[in-house]
Amino acid sequence: MQPDPTQAAPEAMLSVRGLKKVYQTDGGDVEAVRNLTFDLRAGELACLVGPSGSGKTTLLKCISGLMAPTEGEVLLSGKRVSGPPKKMAVVFQEYGRSLFPWMRVRDNVELPLKNQGVPRAERDRLVDEALEAVGLSHVPRSYPWQLSGGMQQRVAIARAIAYQPEVLLMDEPFAAVDAQTRADLEDLIRTVWKKLGITILFVTHDIDESVYLGERVIILSSSPTVIQEDIAIDLPEERDQLETRSLPRFTELRHHVYEQIQLAKKGDRPAAAGTPSAGPTPAAASGADVA
Amino acid sequence: MSSKTLASGAAAPSVERQHRQVRKMPTKQLLGLAGILGFLLTWELIPRLGLVDPNYLPPASEVIAALIVDFGLTAFWVAVGETMKAWFLGLLMAVAAAVVLGFIIGSSNFLRKATNSTIEFLRPIPSVALIPLAVLMFGVKIESSLLLIVYAAFWQVLIQVLYGVADVDMVANNTARTYGLGRMARIRYVVFPTTLPYLMTGVRLAAAVALVLAITAELVIGSPGLGREIALAQSGGAISGMYALVLATGLIGVLINMLMRFIEKKTLSWHTSVRSEVFV
Amino acid sequence: MKTLKNLGYLLGLPVILILIWWAATLETENFFVPTPASLVETFAEVWFGERIFTDVLPSIGRLAVGVLVAIVIGVVGGVLIGSVRWLRALLEPTLEFFRAIPPPVLVPVLMLLMGITDTMKVVVIISGCIWPVLLNTIEGVRAVDPVLSDSAHTYGVDGWARVRYLVLPSASPQIMAGVRQSMSLGLILMVISEMFASSSGLGFAIVQFQRSFSIPEMWSGIVVLGLLGVGMSFIFQWAERNILRWYHGQKEVENAA
Structure with missing residues (x-):
């Protein structure tokens, strides 16, 4: 039974409908993602968290149009995604391999705009603003490999911002930077999100990070992947590394997500799995369950 | 990469x-x-189809037939033997000289700096410039081929050995010293294993260059081997025969490449990462 | 003080070698080896005159044209073949075979097909120099980092822009390694095409000197070829430093870590 594309909520910016991905290999087919359905409203910051090997990267590749799903579809503002869409930008985990090492920082940020034919003055303004936003106005002439890992990831974020996407996908972007830098970058993402009002889907394997960052956390099961749970994060709008993380509510949510992931690892699947007609769990309702 | x-x-x-x-x-x-x-x-x-005069470019079938005939001729195998002898001896001498000099120069900072300009000047000199000298000194004997082969192959190996020895300095030598390994032990357990992958790369490159120069010497100077046979076939109008010999040199080239890759793999099987070439 | 020391390192050994040469030729008259002084004298006599225009410059011209055309064809073909999976699988074994043929055997073959002309000599250089560049480019294009490729793709960097900003720079270290091999091959092919089949050019002149036992003149020709090799090596190093500055910088950072 296929979910009807018309089921997508009309206000959904990003809509994933009955997505399934099967890899064909010599040893038979490997089902990486079984059945995923969820919507992201415009301006939402959602975190996608799951145990390692839960097909997070596969899912992201399907959403970004880099890989075609076996079944189901991805809709961006109601339009089916068949290749990388113009309104979407992706930040990868491997910052060292996603920036062009032969271009200086500024050229890296500028390239997508240049390629789109954005006029020079406009381009300069966007690049300046983006570098300013990530706190890198002082290094435009450096090469990426001359910078620390955290700064390289900032360049990648600046490139994404300058591109003016409506949806920003981030694939475990901070998994490879040190803890202190990571905290700074998390706050940077919150700031950018609030300032620009874009829709962000943030994939991570870090439970703390997902709860701290997101307005909503989507928990994936282990492979073949379905949605384990979809909860709203009712933490205050203003987040602070010390204040927010010491709130009792933060601990509760974190505890809950942790339990769900442990369940997912054991192979415990939600009742709704495999029956797409159940549709996405209303975020607010499942959030209330926890409380 | x-x-x-x-x-x-x-x-x-x-x-x-x-x-x-x-x-x-x-x-x-x-x-x-x-x-x-x-x-x-x-x-x-x-x-x-007559696009090129068949007298100058015979069809593939004729050339392959000529090559198969060659395979049955002693003279062909004698020529192959001569070429391979020059190739092997030249390569051996070049590698031996380059390894000895490479280790001596590489292990001393002073020597490395002092020889740098000379090496950088001598290395790009094309070995074919030595052809007249070879002719004067050795005529059409195998020594002519050897002079060209050794000169060309030597630099390929020397440069790689120098890189390899320099790599040792940065990595493991100090570690070994802190564990109290003596000079000989360091060379045996640290310097040599670290340099080996570079050396093998050098030998592989040198093997290809040595074949090119062996054929060149035979072709231009007339020392015995496949190259001379090609020149003779061409001037004697045995056109299919000439193309067959050209194919034979290609086959030898392929075999040498395969042999070198095989040896490299065998020697370095213990090595965690078979190194990629240094782009210099 | 520091520059003086560096100058010592630079010139020390060459000066010692020349002194040994000078001392060795001082006592006995060696038929094969001229004295340094007579070599310098002959060099000026032989090459600073008409010969520059009749032999040296035409040779260099053919060499430059041949190598450049080979590089262009090699890079363009390599990008094309390297980007199309089935094309690469189809052609690679055949191309590897062509690379394995020692290029000097092309001289008699092309002499037969084209006659002894300037074009023939240029074609010899092109058809010998093309393989290292072509096969290295294919390899470099194939090895483009998948994450970088995905990044370019998500930002809509496709088609020609992909080649210009992603594929070519990414393959440039391998391409340059191929170019280096091609340049030394080109010089070899230039010399032997002239030795084998010519009535002018550097290679021809040197063989003439040798046949007429003009030993100092022959040596001066060898020196010209040596200088040409060194000159090409300088040009290459200059180009490489500029094109691959990012690559060497990145390697340095990686090694230091």
């Missing part, structure tokens, strides 16, 4: 990629075979 690709991020896609390659393997080889057949067919057709 390759180490970067190895550290692939996501598990699923890289698994997919590996499997796809495994599955495509037979297809890939079939395509390669089809490419060779397609090339031979084109070659067959060009003279047959």
